[in-house]
Amino acid sequence: MSEAPRGGDEPADLRCSARGCTAAATTDLSWRNPRLHDRSRTKHWLACDVHADPLADFLGRRGFLLSRAPLAR
């Protein structure tokens, strides 16, 4: 847990990973930086509806994005 940029002091609550955003997450973005992480590592960012596109775009432009899936709630 707590791979997200924010502190994550509410482990039961799935919040958007975007800085300063406190909206409930609706999307799970899986990603890996191949220069930092070996192939067994997968990182996750959670995103709300507003930030799913910009965060996916950010990761996609760097070639880090592995998958994007709706978050089951």
Ligand SMILES: [Zn+2]
């Ligand atoms: Zn957000």
